[in-house]
Amino acid sequence: MLLKTKQLSKSFGGLKAMNKVDFELPKNEIRGIIGPNGSGKSTFFNLVSGIYDSDPGSYIEFDGHDITFTPPHEIASYGLSRTFQLLRLYQDMTVINNVMSGYHTRVPYKFFDAVIGRKKIWDQERAIKEEMMELLSFVGLADYAELNASELSGGQRRLLVLARAIAMKPKLLMLDEPAAGLSPVNVDNLMKIIMQLKEKYGLTLIIIEHILKVVMDTCNSVTVFDHGQKIAEGNPAQVKDDNAVIEAYLGKKMDDEEMRKALAV
Amino acid sequence: MEKFKSIIRDYPFIAFIIAFVILAFVPSVVFTDVYQSHLATLIFVNIVVAAGLNIVKGYCGQVTVGHVGLFAVGSYTAGTLFLYLGLGFWVTLPIAIIVTAFFGVAMGIPSFRLEGPYLALATLGGGEAIRLFIENGNFFRSTFGISDIPTPSLMGFNFDSPDRYYFISMTVMIIAVYFSFSILRSGVGRAFMSIREDPICAAAAGINVKKYKILAFILSAMFAGAAGAVYAHMPPGYIHPNNYTVIEMVTFLAMVVLGGLGHIWGGIIGAIVITIVYDLTRPLYKYQLLIFGLTIVLTILFMPKGLGGFIDRYFLEKRFKKKTGTEKT
Numbered sequence: 122m123l124l125k126t127k128q129l130s131k132s133f134g135g136l137k138a139m140n141k142v143d144f145e146l147p148k149n150e151i152r153g154i155i156g157p158n159g160s161g162k163s164t165f166f167n168l169v170s171g172i173y174d175s176d177p178g179s180y181i182e183f184d185g186h187d188i189t190f191t192p193p194h195e196i197a198s199y200g201l202s203r204t205f206q207l208l209r210l211y212q213d214m215t216v217i218n219n220v221m222s223g224y225h226t227r228v229p230y231k232f233f234d235a236v237i238g239r240k241k242i243w244d245q246e247r248a249i250k251e252e253m254m255e256l257l258s259f260v261g262l263a264d265y266a267e268l269n270a271s272e273l274s275g276g277q278r279r280l281l282v283l284a285r286a287i288a289m290k291p292k293l294l295m296l297d298e299p300a301a302g303l304s305p306v307n308v309d310n311l312m313k314i315i316m317q318l319k320e321k322y323g324l325t326l327i328i329i330e331h332i333l334k335v336v337m338d339t340c341n342s343v344t345v346f347d348h349g350q351k352i353a354e355g356n357p358a359q360v361k362d363d364n365a366v367i368e369a370y371l372g373k374k375m376d377d378e379e380m381r382k383a384l385a386v
Numbered sequence: 387m388e389k390f391k392s393i394i395r396d397y398p399f400i401a402f403i404i405a406f407v408i409l410a411f412v413p414s415v416v417f418t419d420v421y422q423s424h425l426a427t428l429i430f431v432n433i434v435v436a437a438g439l440n441i442v443k444g445y446c447g448q449v450t451v452g453h454v455g456l457f458a459v460g461s462y463t464a465g466t467l468f469l470y471l472g473l474g475f476w477v478t479l480p481i482a483i484i485v486t487a488f489f490g491v492a493m494g495i496p497s498f499r500l501e502g503p504y505l506a507l508a509t510l511g512g513g514e515a516i517r518l519f520i521e522n523g524n525f526f527r528s529t530f531g532i533s534d535i536p537t538p539s540l541m542g543f544n545f546d547s548p549d550r551y552y553f554i555s556m557t558v559m560i561i562a563v564y565f566s567f568s569i570l571r572s573g574v575g576r577a578f579m580s581i582r583e584d585p586i587c588a589a590a591a592g593i594n595v596k597k598y599k600i601l602a603f604i605l606s607a608m609f610a611g612a613a614g615a616v617y618a619h620m621p622p623g624y625i626h627p628n629n630y631t632v633i634e635m636v637t638f639l640a641m642v643v644l645g646g647l648g649h650i651w652g653g654i655i656g657a658i659v660i661t662i663v664y665d666l667t668r669p670l671y672k673y674q675l676l677i678f679g680l681t682i683v684l685t686i687l688f689m690p691k692g693l694g695g696f697i698d699r700y701f702l703e704k705r706f707k708k709k710t711g712t713e714k715t
Binding site for chain 2: 170171172192193194197198202203205209210211212213214218221222223224225226228230232235236237238240242243244246264267268285286289
């Protein structure tokens with residue numbers, strides 16, 4: 122198992138944002154996470170990536186490390202990368218610097234070498250830049266490398282965030298609504314790029330997405346959250362027909378008798 | 387030319403050695419009187435402070451208004467070491483840098499919790515506290531200031547006049563700028579920038595936010611300490627608490643803002659311009675604060691990236707046009 126949680130809980134005051142979730146994710150899987158707004162999908166991401174501290178009694182394991190109370194930067198150094206729903210782009214940095222800052226955990230030299238400014242540093246920096254330029258041209262942003270990130274369009278920003286998350290060569294990539302606000306053509310394009318990146322880097326993916334078509338088409342398995350609880354899990358076809366899921370999204374499924382009664386009023 | 391460029395790219399310090407040689411000939415070729423050397427020394431001191439301030443404010447995005455306090459710590463470490471132990475420049479400079487680094491840690495700790503204007507208030511308090519502490523103790527000779535701090539001498543040669551001290555301040559400046567240049571060009575500079583832009587995302591990308599924040603404060607404090615020591619030993623070797631007030635802080639801030647926050651040469655450009663303007667407007671001393679306040683406001687309004695960013699932008703747009711053949715929208 123690459124990622125495993127046991128009894129994962131988080132409460133904000135009286136609100137149980139995440140309530141005793143057991144979650145397991147094997148390597149090389151593409152897992153979709155769906156659920157209505159406020160069901161705890163993003164909270165799950167924040168707990169796993171260490172942005173929030175989980176409540177006592179929770180347990181999170183990633184790639185053999187216990188990361189329950191580990192600070193986020195250490196979790197990232199184990200190879201867990203994530204994107205944010207609100208992108209959190211480094212607006213005032215150039216596109217190439219955005220991507221290169223994602224490389225941070227892999228920077229090979231020590232601080233002291235950087236202060237002295239040894240030749241080794243500049244060689245390595247150039248190698249990093251070349252590698253990141255390759256990544257940028259892979260997602261199609263190479264022409265914009267020197268521009269500020271704030272000058273990109275919405276779709277390009279999504280691609281940049283993706284490239285930045287990939288830059289650290291993660292084992293697990295968690296995407297929080299990667300396609301939100303994109304037109305259908307761009308969604309297809311983005312999903313194609315994500316799949317190519319998965320093949321290229323051997324990633325395991327968790328995708329939160331509201332566009333169900335994307336989830337059903339690309340994911341091997343789907344987990345459904347509602348009110349901070351896991352209500353269903355399985356392959357896309359199973360989950361689609363699951364009563365609890367339909368209830369969470371649309372309300373209770375009624376048979377004909379119940380329907381007649383309800384309408385008769 | 388191409389070969390020369392690639393050599394510079396591999397060994398940037400060669401460019402700094404060239405700059406050193408050029409600057410070394412400036413006094414004998416350009417300057418007409420001693421006062422200009424004195425002014426040049428002031429510029430160099432300000433460059434060192436501004437380069438340090440650019441690390442913590444421009445790159446790491448931590449709004450500190452107490453930097454002048456750190457500058458004072460550097461000066462007074464050098465001053466008191468001379469006063470009580472009779473130590474000279476070559477000893478006081480490194481000690482001043484180390485002591486100021488510790489004060490930098492103290493100044494940086496509030497940044498774990500506070501942001502933006504609140505951090506500015508906390509650091510303002512820190513800076514003022516340092517000044518008041520110096521001002522109210524006879525230990526620091528606050529009433530008359532510490533005077534006759536000796537100029538350094540090297541192998542029998544004494545740098546005892548402004549046109550000789552020029553070489554000391556220039557050397558310190560070149561070394562400091564070289565360090566700031568290599569730090570900011572490396573991954574450390576990128577980590578600083580990520581923290582400025584978005585600390586949460588930076589943490590998720592594997593950057594230890596607390597460590598890098600405190601590192602930025604320590605580095606910039608070391609710059610301020612070095613500048614303070616050089617300032618203290620500058621002929622005529624006199625320091626007084628009145629030289630470390632909020633007014634000085636505003637000029638330091640004006641330097642960094644005008645030069646370009648987060649631009650690698652930002653503090654340096656700003657320090658040169660502001661120091662010269664400061665000197666030219668000396669007859670209008672009543673309005674100086676007004677002038678620098680206005681400079682900060684107008685720069686932020688009309689040139690948010692300062693002179694450095696303005697120049698960069700010009701070349702960037704030229705390159706972009708050449709590459710894609712289109713205007714950027």
